[in-house]
Amino acid sequence: MKNLFMITAIFFALISLSCSNDSGSTGPDDNIRFGDLTLNLQNMIDNVGQKMYLKIISDNNELQAIGVVNTLRAPNKTYSIPDCLDEFTDHLDFYLDHNENNDYDPPPEDHAWRVNIPSNGRVSFFHNTDFTDISEPQYNFPGRMATLKFMNFTESVGDMMEIRIIEADSKRVVGFYRYDEIPNIVFTAFLPEIIEKDIDYQIDFYVDRNQNRQYDPPPEDHAWRLIATGTSAGFSLTFSHNRDFEDIDF
Numbered sequence: 001m002k003n004l005f006m007i008t009a010i011f012f013a014l015i016s017l018s019c020s021n022d023s024g025s026t027g028p029d030d031n032i033r034f035g036d037l038t039l040n041l042q043n044m045i046d047n048v049g050q051k052m053y054l055k056i057i058s059d060n061n062e063l064q065a066i067g068v069v070n071t072l073r074a075p076n077k078t079y080s081i082p083d084c085l086d087e088f089t090d091h092l093d094f095y096l097d098h099n100e101n102n103d104y105d106p107p108p109e110d111h112a113w114r115v116n117i118p119s120n121g122r123v124s125f126f127h128n129t130d131f132t133d134i135s136e137p138q139y140n141f142p143g144r145m146a147t148l149k150f151m152n153f154t155e156s157v158g159d160m161m162e163i164r165i166i167e168a169d170s171k172r173v174v175g176f177y178r179y180d181e182i183p184n185i186v187f188t189a190f191l192p193e194i195i196e197k198d199i200d201y202q203i204d205f206y207v208d209r210n211q212n213r214q215y216d217p218p219p220e221d222h223a224w225r226l227i228a229t230g231t232s233a234g235f236s237l238t239f240s241h242n243r244d245f246e247d248i249d250f
Contacts, residue, residue, distance in 0.1 A: 031171045035085035035121045038078065039092070043127040045075045047096040047111060053104070054081075054176075055139070056117070059090040063141040066194050067176035070183070072096065075127075083166075084173045091116050092123060093134040107131030141193035144234030146175055148189045148203065152241040156182050156222070160208040162215075162250070163189060168200035168227070182207070195234040202227055203237070204248040218245035 037056065054067035065084040095104060095112035104110060114132040115123055146165055158181050165175030175191040195201070206215050206223035215221060225246050228235045 031083045033086070033170065034083040034172050035089075036080060036082045037084055037092070037117065038080045038122045039094075040078045040122070040124045041072075041127075042076050042125065044072060044077070044096070046127065047072050047098065048075055049073075050100060051097045051102070053095055053097070054079075055093040055134075056081075056084055056089060057091050057093060057139050058088040060088065061137060061139045062088075063139050063193055064089060065172075065174045065176070066191055068178070068189070068191065070177070070179045070189075071181070073180045079178065081164075081173055081176045083171060084176075085117065085121050086172075089117055093132075093139075095134060104135065106133040106135060143194050143196040143199075143230060144232070145193070145236075146189075146191040146195050146201075146203075146234055147236040148177075148191075149186070149236070149238045150188070150241070151186050151238065153182055153187070153207070154185050154241070156207045156209070156241070157185060158182060159211065160213060161205065162208075163203065163205040164250070165191060165194065166202045166204060168202050174201075195230040197230050197232050199230045200227065201230065201235075204250060206248065206250055215248075215250035217247040223248045223250065 039054070050072055052069040052072050055063060056065040058064050065081065067081055069079060091114055093114050095110045098110045099105060106112070108131060112131055112134045113125070114134055115125060117123060148163065161179040161182050163177040164173050166173050174194045177189045177191060203226040206221050209222050210216060210220045215223070217223070223245055224239070225248050226237060226239065228237055
């Protein structure tokens, strides 16, 4: 019995190690249950100025998390999503909206790829034309749409903004949205298929007011946290800019 206990403990320790990246980073809340995804894009010249969609898929074809980059601003970029991977994570499906119709179309209309996610969570990708129709096979998804409408961001137009949707109990990140530049005073972010009924979520987001391309606690950056509960239709929130900032340890 003692030997069985030791083997079990070692097994779960190895699972925990496999979910974190090589640097030991586990996201902003040191959540050792989930690992981080780092996507290093190179030579994406054909896609600069286009919207990018990311889907993290498990080995049994379940959607685990979704991300959106509103506009790819440079051919070489790195994006990080913390606390989104576990031992069942298998691959990343992503595409650039090449025809700019705000919808997915199989290649070559859009540029789409499927890549395996290694155990350290670090994906390095060099642009190529070996496209994959990521609509096949169809994956299972857990929920519905998150709609986040932002208002009165007058002083923040042109600043970078990042949003994370986090399951409140587990602290797993299931949604990520990035604006390299906030487009207007009023704007809306959509993240489909991730909000489950009766699940509580925290929505953490910040505006990079000091323009150093990273999060700094207020008042250097403007940061907020919202709480919402999923319904059968997902959820829809409206947020008006205010100065009730919160250090979200992003």
